[in-house]
Amino acid sequence: MPLHRKHLLDLDDFSRDEITQVLDTAESMSEILDRPISRVPTLRGKTIVNIFFEASTRTRVSFELAGKYLSADVINVQASGSSVQKGESLVDTLRTIQALGADMVVMRHSKSGAPYLAVEELECSVINAGDGWHAHPSQALLDLFTVRRKLGDLEGKKLVIVGDIIHSRVARSNIWGFTRMGARVVLCGPATLLPQGFEKMSDANGLVSIELDADKAIDGADMVMALRIQKERMEGGLLPDLREYSALYGVNRKRLANAKPAVIVMHPGPMNQGVEISPEVAYGPNSIIEEQVASGLAIRMSIFYLLAGGR
Numbered sequence: 001m002p003l004h005r006k007h008l009l010d011l012d013d014f015s016r017d018e019i020t021q022v023l024d025t026a027e028s029m030s031e032i033l034d035r036p037i038s039r040v041p042t043l044r045g046k047t048i049v050n051i052f053f054e055a056s057t058r059t060r061v062s063f064e065l066a067g068k069y070l071s072a073d074v075i076n077v078q079a080s081g082s083s084v085q086k087g088e089s090l091v092d093t094l095r096t097i098q099a100l101g102a103d104m105v106v107m108r109h110s111k112s113g114a115p116y117l118a119v120e121e122l123e124c125s126v127i128n129a130g131d132g133w134h135a136h137p138s139q140a141l142l143d144l145f146t147v148r149r150k151l152g153d154l155e156g157k158k159l160v161i162v163g164d165i166i167h168s169r170v171a172r173s174n175i176w177g178f179t180r181m182g183a184r185v186v187l188c189g190p191a192t193l194l195p196q197g198f199e200k201m202s203d204a205n206g207l208v209s210i211e212l213d214a215d216k217a218i219d220g221a222d223m224v225m226a227l228r229i230q231k232e233r234m235e236g237g238l239l240p241d242l243r244e245y246s247a248l249y250g251v252n253r254k255r256l257a258n259a260k261p262a263v264i265v266m267h268p269g270p271m272n273q274g275v276e277i278s279p280e281v282a283y284g285p286n287s288i289i290e291e292q293v294a295s296g297l298a299i300r301m302s303i304f305y306l307l308a309g310g311r
Ligand code: CP
Pocket: 055, 056, 057, 058, 059, 060, 130, 139, 268, 269, 270
């Protein structure tokens, strides 16, 4: 069944049924990935252009592999090495890609809203692979996929996101996704990294709360997600000392003891080990961080397949 959407920009307007459809389709894609030969002809003859104006490992590689496993022609464009370095504007870059016949554009950009500009300029599908602080919908979908596999139905589950919330597009998209599936989301971090008003982000009132004390936030949690301290987006004074941050908010074994015994630990990556998460937790028995990365492939195959019409 198609998704009845041309673009994937964020999860703010996704219904529970649409999210479920993406996750269920990703389960089917996982079955394809388990076969000895994973390639299927679904997108044969289609061209996908991955335009990454900001650094990425997980997202770029998994979008590229997802396109290849579906038999699309995949082209990668990075800011360095492209005509952006010669001063070409974003709009002109997009028009060039349109003229060369892209069927889908996957775009990462440091400026919030850049993929929305791309939708105005392009006739093809646009997939937001992360725009500034704003949104990272494919990451949120792969997080939902991984959590659902571990916890089942998310209704009423306590999901805690700890860290640099203010700069996090992952947190923003996950708040929409987790609450749309009925989970309670607790946002935790120092007040300078917690935007005011985030508790009102969900349209399901009362599902998002803010807790400044990490031990209280993690108490009884079903899932704890540590977020990277985004030093590159940090403006002066927001966080005076990383050691103090780690002591108060780092996800470590002692702090995790407050959560449910079967708590799962997530991190969207890349990690600053020893800052927002300790190595013994990142690689410990409760961690599903590597499964998150692996889920990215099935989810991105699902996104391509559904946006292409689900046939
Ligand atoms: N989670 C994530 O977006 O990772 P990359 O920056 O490596 O793509």
